[in-house]
Amino acid sequence: MLTLRYVRRRVLYLVLTLFVAISINFFLPRLIPGNPAITVLLTRYGNHITPQELRLVESQLNLSGTLWQQYVGYMVALFHGNLGVSFYFYPASVSSIIAGALPWTLFLLGSATVISVILGVSIASFIGWRLGGKTDSMVSTISISLQSLPVFWLGLILQIVFGLMVVINGVGLFPVAHAFSTNVTVGPNLAFIASVLYHSAIPILTLVLISFPGFALLMRNTISTIINEDYVMMARAKGLKTWRLKKMYINKNARLPVATSVALAFGNIVGGAFLIEEVFSYKGIGWYLYTAVTTSDFPLIDGIFLVITITVVIANFIVDLLYSFLDPRVMLE
Amino acid sequence: MAGERIMELKDISISYVSKKEKTDAVRNVSFQLDKGSILGLVGESGCGKSTLASVFLKLIYPPSKLMGGSLNYYGRGDEEDILNLKPPDLRRYRWKEVAMIFQGSMNSLNPVMKVEDQIIDVMIDHDYSYTEAMNSVDKLLQMAGISKRVRSLYPHELSGGMKQRVNIAIALSCEPKVLIADEPTTALDVVVQDQIIKKLESLRNELGLSILFISHDISLVGVIADKIAIMYAGKIVEIGKATDIMNNPKHQYTIALLSSIPSLEDSGKKVKGIPGKPPVLNREIIGCAFADRCAKATERCRSEEPQLEQVDSEHLSACYFPG
Numbered sequence: 315m316l317t318l319r320y321v322r323r324r325v326l327y328l329v330l331t332l333f334v335a336i337s338i339n340f341f342l343p344r345l346i347p348g349n350p351a352i353t354v355l356l357t358r359y360g361n362h363i364t365p366q367e368l369r370l371v372e373s374q375l376n377l378s379g380t381l382w383q384q385y386v387g388y389m390v391a392l393f394h395g396n397l398g399v400s401f402y403f404y405p406a407s408v409s410s411i412i413a414g415a416l417p418w419t420l421f422l423l424g425s426a427t428v429i430s431v432i433l434g435v436s437i438a439s440f441i442g443w444r445l446g447g448k449t450d451s452m453v454s455t456i457s458i459s460l461q462s463l464p465v466f467w468l469g470l471i472l473q474i475v476f477g478l479m480v481v482i483n484g485v486g487l488f489p490v491a492h493a494f495s496t497n498v499t500v501g502p503n504l505a506f507i508a509s510v511l512y513h514s515a516i517p518i519l520t521l522v523l524i525s526f527p528g529f530a531l532l533m534r535n536t537i538s539t540i541i542n543e544d545y546v547m548m549a550r551a552k553g554l555k556t557w558r559l560k561k562m563y564i565n566k567n568a569r570l571p572v573a574t575s576v577a578l579a580f581g582n583i584v585g586g587a588f589l590i591e592e593v594f595s596y597k598g599i600g601w602y603l604y605t606a607v608t609t610s611d612f613p614l615i616d617g618i619f620l621v622i623t624i625t626v627v628i629a630n631f632i633v634d635l636l637y638s639f640l641d642p643r644v645m646l647e
Numbered sequence: 648m649a650g651e652r653i654m655e656l657k658d659i660s661i662s663y664v665s666k667k668e669k670t671d672a673v674r675n676v677s678f679q680l681d682k683g684s685i686l687g688l689v690g691e692s693g694c695g696k697s698t699l700a701s702v703f704l705k706l707i708y709p710p711s712k713l714m715g716g717s718l719n720y721y722g723r724g725d726e727e728d729i730l731n732l733k734p735p736d737l738r739r740y741r742w743k744e745v746a747m748i749f750q751g752s753m754n755s756l757n758p759v760m761k762v763e764d765q766i767i768d769v770m771i772d773h774d775y776s777y778t779e780a781m782n783s784v785d786k787l788l789q790m791a792g793i794s795k796r797v798r799s800l801y802p803h804e805l806s807g808g809m810k811q812r813v814n815i816a817i818a819l820s821c822e823p824k825v826l827i828a829d830e831p832t833t834a835l836d837v838v839v840q841d842q843i844i845k846k847l848e849s850l851r852n853e854l855g856l857s858i859l860f861i862s863h864d865i866s867l868v869g870v871i872a873d874k875i876a877i878m879y880a881g882k883i884v885e886i887g888k889a890t891d892i893m894n895n896p897k898h899q900y901t902i903a904l905l906s907s908i909p910s911l912e913d914s915g916k917k918v919k920g921i922p923g924k925p926p927v928l929n930r931e932i933i934g935c936a937f938a939d940r941c942a943k944a945t946e947r948c949r950s951e952e953p954q955l956e957q958v959d960s961e962h963l964s965a966c967y968f969p970g
C-alpha cells in the first residue's frame with residue numbers, strides 16, 4: 315500500500331541525500347593541493363594563453379574566486395540545471411556527456427540486474443525442492459565460488475576466451491570492445507540493435523555471473539527455513555497440487571528477502587558495471603568516470619556522482635514499491 | 648457397546664531422528680475413532696500429542712520418522728491403509744476425508760494470500776469448480792462464526808480468534824468426515840475459547856463430523872468429549888468414556904491431572920500442577936514412565952512397565968494401582 319505521506323517523505327529524503335552527496339562530491343576532489351585543471355588547460359593550449367584568456371576560461375569553468383565562491387557558483391548553476399563544462403572534453407558540457415553515456419550504463423545495469431534476479435530465483439526454486447541433495451551442494455558450491463571472483467578479472471578472462479581464443483573464420487566469436495560496431499548507422503534499425511546486443515553479450519554475462527549467485531543463495535536459504543513454517547505444513551495437509559504448494563506457499567514467501575537484497579546489491583552491481591565498462595571500453599558512465607578521475611576533470615566527476623546518487627535512490631524507491639506490491643503486510647508510510 | 652469406527656490406529660510409533668539423538672515421541676499407540684463422536688486426547692505439553700496428530704494426514708517429514716504401525720480409514724466404505732497410499736491418492740485423501748486445525752494455527756495461514764484464496768485453492772485442488780468454491784466462501788465463514796467481510800483480508804489483518812475461525816472455515820471447506828483439532832483454543836481468551844468449543848460441538852451434531860480433540864486441559868476435554876484418551880510420555884495410559892475418566896479415573900496420572908484442576912470454590916488458590924516434569928524421550932524408559940512423579944510408585948513400577956488392561960467396560964488403564 316502506498317500513501318501520500320510516504321511519497322512526500324521519500325522525495326524529501328531524495329533532496330537531502332542529493333544535497334549531501336553533491337557537497338561532498340564538490341569538496342573532496344578539490345581538497346587535493348594544486349589546481350590540476352589549469353595544468354590540463356596549459357598542456358592542451360600550450361604556454362601562449364594570455365592572462366585575460368586564462369581568466370575567461372577560468373570563469374567559464376567556475377575556477378575563479380575562493381573555493382567557497384566556486385561552491386556557491388556551482389550550486390546556483392546546478393539549480394538552473396547546468397552541470398558545467400568538462401575540463402578534459404572541453405568544450406563539451408557535462409550534461410551532454412552524461413546524456414550520451416547514461417543510456418548505455420542503464421542498459422548494462424538493467425539487463426544484468428533483471429537477468430540475475432530471474433536466474434537466481436529460478437535456480438533457487440529448482441534446488442529449494444531438493445535441499446541437501448547432490449544438485450544442491452553442487453549449485454551452492456559453484457555459486458559461492460562465482461560470487462567471490464573479482465568482476466574485472468572475470469571480465470578479462472571472458473574477454474580473452476570469447477574474444478580472442480574462440481576464433482571463427484579469423485574473427486573472435488564476440489567483440490572485445492565498444493558498445494556497437496562502426497559500420498552500422500545509429501538509430502532504431504535492426505542492424506544497430508543487433509550490433510548493440512552482440513557487443514553487450516559478454517559484459518552482461520560477466521555481470522550476471524557475478525550477481526546471480528547472491529540472489530540464488532539467499533533464496534535457497536530462505537526456502538530451507540520456510541519449508542518448516544506452520545503454513546507450509548498446513549499446505550501439505552491440505553493436499554494441494556505440488557505446483558500450487560511450491561508457487562503460492564513457498565516461492566511467494568521466499569522471494570521477499572530477495573526483493574530487499576536487490577536494493578542492497580544494486581550498489582555493487584553499479585560498481586561492477588563501471589569496472590566492466592573500463593575493461594570492454596564500453597563508453598558508459600563508468601568509462602567516463604574512469605577518464606574523469608585520471609584527468610582530474612572535477613565537473614565531470616561531480617556530474618557523474620550526482621547521476622549515480624539519483625539512480626541509486628530511484629532504484630531503492632522502485633524496490634520499495636515492488637516490495638509493497640509483493641508483501642501485503644508492508645505499508646509504505 | 649463400541650460405536651462404529653471411522654479410523655483405527657494400530658501400534659503407531661513415531662520418532663524424531665537426528666544425527667545426535669532419537670526422540671521416541673509416540674510409542675506403540677493404538678485406539679479407534681468412532682463415527683460422529685468426539686475423542687479427547689489429553690496430556691501435558693511434550694507428551695507427543697501433536698506428533699500423534701500428524702499421523703492422521705501422514706504429515707511425517709524429516710526429522711520426524713514413522714517407526715511402525717498402521718492407520719486404517721473406513722470413511723469411504725472399504726478399509727483403506729492410509730500409510731501405504733500412493734502419493735496422488737494420499738493427496739486426494741488429505742483434507743477431503745480428514746482435515747486438521749493445527750496447534751500453531753496463528754501461523755498456519757499463508758501471510759501473502761487473501762483468506763478467500765486460501766479457502767478456494769484447496770477446494771479447486773479437490774475437484775470443486777471455481778464458481779462453487781467462490782460461492783462457498785461466505786457460507787463457510789458464517790459456519791465458522793466469522794463475518795464474511797474477512798474473505799478479502801490478509802491474515803495479518805485478523806485477530807487470533809479470527810484466524811482460528813478462518814482455520815475452521817478452511818478445515819470444513821472440503822466437507823471432511825474427520826477433523827483433527829490440535830489445541831484449537833490454546834492462546835485464545837476464555838470467551839472465544841468457549842465459543843469455539845460450542846462451534847465444534849455443533850459441527851459434530853449437524854454435520855456428523857468425527858473429531859479428535861487434543862488439549863493439555865482435561866477439564867476442557869471433559870466438557871466436549873464422548874471418549875477420552877490420556878497420553879503420557881508417548882503412550883496412551885488410560886482410555887475410556889468421558890464420564891468414566893472424569894468421575895472414576897483409574898491411572899494415577901489421570902488422577903493427578905484431575906486434581907490439578909482449580910475448582911470454582913477455591914478459585915483464589917494457586918493452581919497446583921503435578922510436581923516434576925514428564926521424562927525426556929531420547930532414551931529408553933524402564934518401568935512406568937510416570938513412576939518418578941507418582942506418590943504410590945513401588946519397586947515394581949520402576950522395573951516392570953504396566954500394560955493397558957481392561958478395568959471396566961470400554962475402560963482401559965495401564966497402572967498397578969487402579970483408582
Ligand SMILES: Nc1ncnc2c1ncn2[C@@H]1O[C@H](COP(=O)(O)OP(=O)(O)O)[C@@H](O)[C@H]1O
Nearest residue numbers: 663670672691692693694695696697698710928
Ligand atoms: N521437530 C522436532 N524435532 C525434534 N523433537 C521434536 C520435534 N517436535 C517435537 N519433538 C519432541 O517430541 C516430543 C513430543 O512433542 P509434541 O508432539 O509436540 O508434544 P505435545 O503436542 O504433546 O506437546 C517432545 O519431547 C518434543 O521435544
Ligand SMILES: [Mg+2]
Nearest residue numbers: 696697750830
Ligand atoms: Mg502439541
